[in-house]
Amino acid sequence: xxxxxxxxxxxxxxxxxxxxxxxxxxxxxxxxxxxxxxxxxxxxxxxxxxxxxxxxxxxxxxxxxxxxxxxxxxxxxxxxxxxxxxxxxxxxxxxxxxxxxxxxxxxxxxxxxxxxxxxxxxxxxxxxxxxxxxxxxxxxxxxxxxxxxxxxxxx
Numbered sequence: 030x031x032x033x034x035x036x037x038x039x040x041x042x043x044x045x046x047x048x049x050x051x052x053x054x055x056x057x058x059x060x061x062x063x064x065x066x067x068x069x070x071x072x073x074x075x076x077x078x079x080x081x082x083x084x085x086x087x088x089x090x091x092x093x094x095x096x097x098x099x100x101x102x103x104x105x106x107x108x109x110x111x112x113x114x115x116x117x118x119x120x121x122x123x124x125x126x127x128x129x130x131x132x133x134x135x136x137x138x139x140x141x142x143x144x145x146x147x148x149x150x151x152x153x154x155x156x157x158x159x160x161x162x163x164x165x166x167x168x169x170x171x172x173x174x175x176x177x178x179x180x181x182x183x184x
Contacts, residue, residue: 032165032175039178042097042174046065046133046134048097051093052087061081066129076130076154088118091116091117092114094111094114095156098110106166107164107172110156111162111164113160115156118120119153119154132145160179163177163179
């Protein structure tokens with residue numbers, strides 16, 4: 030049976046608004062939850078304060094990993110989408126990126142642009158995903174891991 034991992038990723042992330050984001054510094058890992066949006070090339074975006082632990086760690090080490098998973102009952106099989114890539118604080122944020130984030134998360138674009146314009150305010154971060162994986166019963170009767178190497182829409 031052939032599994033279209035890209036289709037699974039696109040459908041799954043479209044139904045989720047938050048992700049677990051893993052960062053590290055000096056071999057000490059950290060995980061946090063952030064709301065996110067994504068573009069057609071499956072880049073992930075989130076907004077956070079630069080002084081937060083995860084953003085400080087991204088400034089020192091851009092390599093990140095994370096997952097997007099829904100809570101499930103103990104009797105249900107776990108499903109999730111996993112990723113790894115590099116994250117960066119965007120120096121300038123386009124109107125399209127603001128709209129992408131605000132439309133998905135039902136935020137006010139003017140309010141977000143105001144927060145992003147503040148000297149010590151929030152910043153938008155972009156994660157360029159290099160690898161995706163789906164884990165679960167996607168098309169089968171047992172849990173399996175399906176991998177998808179990714180480079181901005183280029184497999």
